[in-house]
Amino acid sequence: MDSAHRASAIAQIVFYAPTVPATLYVGIRAWKYGPRLAWYPAMAFACARLTGGALVLASQHDPENTHLLTATIVLLNIGLVPLIMPFHALTRIVVQASFPGDRRKNMFLRVTRFLLFASVLLLSVSGGLYGNPDRSKVQSTLSRVAYFEFAFVLVALFGMAAWLYFVARDKIQDGQVIYIKWLLIASPILCIRTVFGIISVFEATGKHFLTSIWSPMFGNAVLFSLMALVPEFIVLCIFVYLGHYRYSTADQYGLVPRKGLFERSGKKDEGEQTSDSVKMT
Template identity: 35%
Template sequence: MKPHLSLGIAQVVFYAPIFPLTIYLMYRNWHHRPRMVWWPMVPLSLMRVVGGACIIALELDRSFNLALIITTIVLLNVGAIPLIVNELGFVRTILQDNFSQVPRLHLMVKLLRIGFIPAGGLLAAGGGISSDQPTLGRTLALAGYVVFAAILIALIAMELYFWTLRSSLIPSSRKILMGGLATAPFLIVRNLYGILEYAQHDWATGHWSPVFGSAVLFALMALLMEYVAICIWLWVGFTTPPNSVVSQGARRDGEMK
């Protein structure tokens, strides 16, 4: 069996049970804000199931189906977006439950949320014009990944700051913070793969291409990193009682001011 065909089958097999779990977790905690902690895992797991099916179809298709190739590349690349959105949701939850009266922290998170707009737009534009203008498409997508990398670094820095104040956090926030920091190394590796993919000149068929490149690199640096991260998030979500993930006011407002 070809490596990419095996990879496509593995995606479907591993994410098929994850998808209903993420839906149930979102339903379980939906009435507790911020909701961006729960919903990003649903589209990510769905994209992985559909992306795996696309890889299988692409490997079995003997014709050069450009539309299928572009669809597969887009589905395999956009996984980094819900990962970082979920990490932002973790940070927002900690802020809401412990530092609700600290404007500068909330302003920073708001700026990071705004940063998703150009980053996502660059990735979408790069993928959309990749077939007609590959050089420009590569440049735009690479810029999008760089912006996401900057957002991720800022989120990790905030989590490390919260770690210094962990003794004052409510129990649910400490668990969420541990989950966010535990996923950080995996998110860094995943984002690094995206940067390396588009940093190469022949990004569509080069060594780092998720469709035509090394299946081992894509499996280890992208898919495995995502799977570990989503399993950590599921553990945090299911082991945190729903009634504890509620805004409980600032705990250290006076000290931080």
């Protein structure tokens, strides 16, 4: 491991050390107003990046430890999972609140959510196959399928967000245009991260993992930082801001908090709260 990778790992630790408590605070404050998949993945992602930076440094001192390398690689490759989940969750909450009962839009949300979770499963299995040369082709195939599904879901969500903002903005429930606006800002940034992931699964898997410049751990550290780490951090900050907005405006827009882990304090869901909201222009 060269000095650039060490510097990248140290930067992860420096930037995410304060980010972890910030995401935890915002996530805990916002979770009771839903959607939980918008805040929990951000919390887990910040912790994963902080841990990943520490593991990269640890693997330098113990390069023969296969289990340590596997854990490090899984954490380095986990970037898209907890970032697309909040994107989907916030899109879902806007669609279901503003277009309740729309079967086509609900089907869109179900299909994209299924593809997203299937991608997570494929990527997890692929990461567990690292270090097994006999299954390098299987690992490569699973990673490629997972990233193409990520790309499809991201493009689909971007299209939905663009339609909501530019075509159906007047139909969006009060106070929710801000979610779509920031999701549109996050979309091209997430695309950069997705492009890096797709290229890496073609150029840095199997026997090329140790030699390709696209390898997150052994490749070009500057490339990985600019196309993966920096976009991830920007998008995470966007979700933290939206989480803060979520709980700070809950009373203004009549959001009903949850009493416990799975219950709400009232029977109304967000799609039924239009009459309780204050019109936002």
